[in-house]
Amino acid sequence: MSTLSYKIIAYLGRTPDFTSEVSLQNDGSGDYIKEWNITSEKAKPTDSQLNALASQATALENTAKIDAKRKTEYLSWQEQMEMIYKDQKNGTTTYKDHCDKVRSDNPKE
Amino acid sequence: MSQTKIKAGGFDVDVITGTTALAEAPASTDEFLISDGGVLKRLDASHIGGDNNPSFMVVKTSSQSVTNNSATKVTWDSELKDSDSAFASDKFTVPSGKGGDYYIFATLEADAKNNSDLKISYLKLYKNGSLLQQNVKDYRANQPRRQAQTLVGIHTLSASDYLELYSQIDSDDGDIEVNAYQASDGYGTIFGGFKLIT
Numbered sequence: 001m002s003t004l005s006y007k008i009i010a011y012l013g014r015t016p017d018f019t020s021e022v023s024l025q026n027d028g029s030g031d032y033i034k035e036w037n038i039t040s041e042k043a044k045p046t047d048s049q050l051n052a053l054a055s056q057a058t059a060l061e062n063t064a065k066i067d068a069k070r071k072t073e074y075l076s077w078q079e080q081m082e083m084i085y086k087d088q089k090n091g092t093t094t095y096k097d098h099c100d101k102v103r104s105d106n107p108k109e
Numbered sequence: 110m111s112q113t114k115i116k117a118g119g120f121d122v123d124v125i126t127g128t129t130a131l132a133e134a135p136a137s138t139d140e141f142l143i144s145d146g147g148v149l150k151r152l153d154a155s156h157i158g159g160d161n162n163p164s165f166m167v168v169k170t171s172s173q174s175v176t177n178n179s180a181t182k183v184t185w186d187s188e189l190k191d192s193d194s195a196f197a198s199d200k201f202t203v204p205s206g207k208g209g210d211y212y213i214f215a216t217l218e219a220d221a222k223n224n225s226d227l228k229i230s231y232l233k234l235y236k237n238g239s240l241l242q243q244n245v246k247d248y249r250a251n252q253p254r255r256q257a258q259t260l261v262g263i264h265t266l267s268a269s270d271y272l273e274l275y276s277q278i279d280s281d282d283g284d285i286e287v288n289a290y291q292a293s294d295g296y297g298t299i300f301g302g303f304k305l306i307t
Binding site: 003019023024026028061064068 | 175176177179180181184223224225226231275277279280281282283284
């Protein structure tokens with residue numbers, strides 16, 4: 001099930017500032033919209049409007065998870081630089097192969 | 110025996126040294142003599158000093174998953190200190206007759222569970238359901254995995270005011286939690302406070 005923040009991102013078509021523009025809160029009984037400060041851009045959505053975006057929100061959330069996993073598996077920039085340097089020195093394709101594997105291991109929907 | 114009044118010019122020191130010493134803290138009903146606006150009065154020791162109560166400190170001993178970008182009330186597992194039984198249901202409520210200035214402190218460990226995953230972490234102190242104070246750590250330029258942040262402040266509270274702690278975390282993949290440790294590992298996420306003597 002998609003989280004409320006991704007439903008709102010799907011509703012707005014962008015990621016809002018979740019401090020000043022839209023505030024979400026959970027007092028122990030689930031997430032809800034506490035403040036909606038961008039009425040001039042778009043009205044505060046109803047629950048049914050948000051629920052209608054569930055599958056779109058889930059896709060956004062899954063993409064974010066895949067991006068995060070890829071970021072970790074790409075390794076640090078120092079390790080990537082080392083691969084690139086060695087490839088240039090030795091004529092190998094270690095860096096490209098590494099990136100291809102990270103992408104194929106974590107395909108996007 | 111005739112009595113001699115103590116006058117502004119002084120008195121013999123054996124008025125003090127010749128009497129029995131009270132070799133302990135005075136009881137609350139022990140009395141001092143004072144001049145109250147030029148009128149001699151007796152004053153109970155209970156009106157001098159104080160004990161910094163109410164005081165409380167609670168800790169987390171089990172981690173709490175939180176939703177990405179949603180300010181989530183932190184739940185507490187163990188009370189290390191609760192002098193007036195004023196902490197219940199994850200909130201500290203000022204008891205009747207105990208309004209005043211309070212020193213409040215909190216430390217929270219936000220864990221994104223993956224390297225370079227944590228973007229922003231807010232530690233928020235709420236009073237009566239509204240934001241009172243916050244500590245913000247914005248790591249978007251150089252993201253860590255986990256971090257601890259601390260909030261301290263002195264706040265004037267009235268009887269029945271209540272304080273709660275909220276955590277709002279933004280991470281790359283949304284898989285986040287507020288960390289907790291057992292006593293043997295050293296508590297990581299704590300919330301406490303005490304009334305100042307004023």
